Amino acid sequence: xxxxxxxxxxxxxxxxxxxxxxxxxxxxxxxxxxxxxxxxxxxxxxxxxxxxxxxxxxxxxxxxxxxxxxxxxxxxxxxxxxxxxxxxxxxxxxxxxxxxxxxxxxxxxxxxxxxxxxxxxxxxxxxxxxxxxxxxxxxxxxxxxxxxxxxxxxxxxxxxxxxxxxxxxxxxxxxxxxxxxxxxxxxxxxxxxxxxxxxxxxxxxxxxxxxxxxxxxxxxxxxxxxxxxxxxxxxxxxxxxxxxxxxxxxxxxxxxxxxxxxxxxxxxxxxxxxxxxxxxxxxxxxxx
Numbered sequence: 001x002x003x004x005x006x007x008x009x010x011x012x013x014x015x016x017x018x019x020x021x022x023x024x025x026x027x028x029x030x031x032x033x034x035x036x037x038x039x040x041x042x043x044x045x046x047x048x049x050x051x052x053x054x055x056x057x058x059x060x061x062x063x064x065x066x067x068x069x070x071x072x073x074x075x076x077x078x079x080x081x082x083x084x085x086x087x088x089x090x091x092x093x094x095x096x097x098x099x100x101x102x103x104x105x106x107x108x109x110x111x112x113x114x115x116x117x118x119x120x121x122x123x124x125x126x127x128x129x130x131x132x133x134x135x136x137x138x139x140x141x142x143x144x145x146x147x148x149x150x151x152x153x154x155x156x157x158x159x160x161x162x163x164x165x166x167x168x169x170x171x172x173x174x175x176x177x178x179x180x181x182x183x184x185x186x187x188x189x190x191x192x193x194x195x196x197x198x199x200x201x202x203x204x205x206x207x208x209x210x211x212x213x214x215x216x217x218x219x220x221x222x223x224x225x226x227x228x229x230x231x232x233x234x235x236x237x238x239x240x241x242x243x244x245x246x247x248x249x250x251x252x253x254x255x256x257x258x259x260x261x262x263x264x265x266x267x268x269x270x271x272x273x274x275x276x277x278x279x280x281x282x283x284x285x286x287x288x
Contacts, residue, residue, distance in 0.1 A: 034119070038144065040187075151183065156179065
């Protein structure tokens with residue numbers, strides 16, 4: 001715990017995340033805004049959340065369901081008020097109601113953790129993330145990417161007897177004979193959605209590659225600056241965690257490809273994955 005009186009902590013949380021913030025959210029200081037890490041299974045979120053939680057001040061959670069809950073609640077309000085289902089923003093009354101609901105959840109998290117700012121890892125749709133951003137314009141989104149090779153190895157190692165999880169279900173029908181193709185289609189869909197969200201909200205998004213968290217000098221400082229965190233504290237958290245983990249580097253992309261039978265991927269899917277990798281400054285894939 002940080003030593004703050006629970007009442008003071010609760011007041012800070014409600015002030016930042018409840019209806020009282022409706023008229024000031026756009027000018028809210030970055031240092032108090034909610035942080036959302038957008039990613040997908042096997043993108044390496046545990047590593048990034050460890051860094052963020054160690055930097056001080058952030059109460060990091062994963063999979064609470066707050067973002068999809070906001071999106072669902074916004075849909076209920078739109079239907080009740082007879083508003084356009086495709087409209088991103090909701091009425092002032094709806095926004096205040098949804099913020100009040102979220103505030104109760106987040107306040108409990110902050111009190112339990114003894115922190116004063118919420119950070120959530122979410123596997124959320126582009127629409128759900130957009131709804132949350134419309135409710136909290138000051139929110140900061142860290143879009144976490146990982147190379148296809150890294151995701152494929154991690155997913156297959158985690159489920160050697162077959163992929164499990166609703167995220168993969170839509171792709172089994174298209175690629176029933178290849179687990180690797182299912183992972184590739186899943187990675188491509190999630191990566192494209194993240195890139196689209198970044199393109200739509202450039203001021204609120206920071207792109208981070210999993211491989212750069214340990215391997216690229218200045219990454220910790222970039223994250224700290226974007227989120228309004230202590231740069232020194234973030235660097236210390238990174239150094240401490242790397243030391244604890246034994247600082248095992250990611251395999252080089254060329255070496256990783258040797259372990260993956262890329263020839264199993266249909267040409268169109270291979271080209272799609274390669275194009276997305278190139279957008280993220282990764283090497284393109286080659287089946288040969």
